[in-house]
Amino acid sequence: MGLKSFLSFSFKILLWVLSPLSFLYQVLFWIDRRRTKPRKLTNCYVISVGNLTVGGTGKTPFVQFLIRDLKNHFPDFHFTILSRGYKARLSLQGALVESNASPMDVGDEPLLHKQTFPDVQVIIGSDRFQSYQTFNQYKSSKHVVILDDGFQHHKLYRDFEIVLLDANHLLGNGFTLPLGSLRETRQALLRAHAVVFTKWNEENAEKVDKFESNLDGDFKRIPRYHSKFTPELDAKQESADMIRSYFLVTGVGNPESVMKSAKQLLGSKVIAYKYFSDHYSFQEKDMHAIIADLPSSTALLLTEKDWVKVSILTNFLNEAKEKRISIFLIKIKLEMEELQQFNDVIVSRVSSYVKENALD
Template sequence: MLRILSPFSFLYQFLFFLDRTLTKSKRIDGALVISVGNLTVGGTGKTPFVQHLVSYIRDNHKDYSITILSRGYKASLSETGAKLEESSLPSEVGDEPKLHKETFPDVQVIIGRNRFDSFYKFNSVPKGKKHILLLDDGFQHHKIERDFDFVLLDANRPLGNGYTIPLGILREPLSSLKRADAVLFTKITEATRKEVTLLGEVISSRFPGLPVLHSRFSAKLNPSEVSADSFLVVTGVGNPEFVRKTAVSLLPGKKIETKFFPDHHHYSQEEMISLLSDIKPNQGLVTTGKDWIKWKEFPSFLEKIKELNVSLFLISLEVEMEEKERFRILLESLFSNYEAKISRGENRL
């Protein structure tokens, strides 16, 4: 299999190199642009980290407007672009952008396959306003210049088997970290601590001066009171095994069964109602916010949950930075440089 797929892996790397080399980056005037991305396919925790950044900015820089700019993967409006409203449907705008908008209603969320054009088409932040733009899943998006690149590595599978697609889960090789401004390990546990430390040392050796940060997820179950004997975990995310492990840690001693769907799965109401038939007596249903944002659009499904008296539990995740002060200093230096450029007239508001 390795011999068969190797040419395709090299072809993928070559085409990616051409795209990055031939694409001319454009500047979004007046905005401080921070990209949050990764090296691998699948979930590395970008969504919780973007929301962590939004919370930090809202708490410490209330005079800034915030925009989250996303492709809107698998969204029906991705080609034309859209600015999210509270009434926007996940199928139209994407599950992660919809989750961002619901979590932060006052934050501008824009999607579009062509993110640069979508921003200028839908942006409503007035000129003269301090503006921070968070480029969600932006490390491989070369069309927009950015002031800072965070690259996230999942502590459970930071580089996979070391190969790029289709041999492995890498979008691009480790050498691509030469474009990064900071590396952030996510989802660290005691079981992954040793591997993270070793890989962090390798990264620091290969890329001197590149900040290497570490974070954990603080997981909660809502509601927290549990009476069911067993649980069915249903999710369609990039790393469903992490969701299962999280459920196990939150529900010690309980029997856990799983049903996984592909990442960004388009659920149907019929599919969800059929799924309820798999629920056993006194068995709870566990999912993530990213899945629930789509499920709750199905009124018949919600009625069926009530009718069958199924207990539904949501796993919520929050980022806990290990080097809190170093992280704060890193962000504050970005804000200081941005405001200094404005005062010098180098970054027009």
């Protein structure tokens, strides 16, 4: 038996073993959704941003794009980001996130959002309804709430549902967990008011076009948009030494996407790397071990989400400075290809909410 035949046979065995688990996952998810009655947040317009698959789809840069976009159109509105606070110590009891909070207490993404938008209210809690009731400071109805990673959070009613699909992976192999990367079946897309393809570029455009052309029935009626990611470098700690090598350190859901952005920025330069698990809580010992043998001509590359955790490691930062090791952040700028069409929909929906509630 050749290698190709062996791998095909092994996959069939794996499919046979895991298919019942995948089916059971779907059944349990369906039951949970059927028995959950969504609760409505009062005096606000709720927009959910979520994924159909596990792994990084670029939700963080999209949420920040959405906040900036809506603030431009509704400058007198308040904005809130409501998040579970994944792996945060205060997730169970809930918290109102402050800019100087500990990332271990409130989570890396919520803290990044708060530091990026100091005037935006960021609330975390595994029980998002109760956390909102407890910590919301805004009484005005001129208020938009972004439900972060909300597609599978059935406990809250949302007025507008946005689903993100990574243009590089789309629906993966088409199977739900644990056979594939889908959190729900493809049919779940029918709940979406808009689908946004993230990381769309020349390399995957043909694949996305084929995916869209194969949509049929009700799927074709879902508005679809395409967004590009443009990486930028931001120096946080620079050495006077000429940089001769780069070292990427990251703990995100899709590290290969970060590496691709780094190579796009740095051209043909060789980039060494160390990947950690998603939402990894960096410790002094982790960073000390990484720079122990690095020459002073090296630059460390981090994402913004990693930086909120690394930036509080003062001993490491001092050691890196002494060793003349530079630190750069890879920032992602999201550009919506069909921005006008997207705004025609989302701005119209929020404007309708304004009129219905006589908020002019």
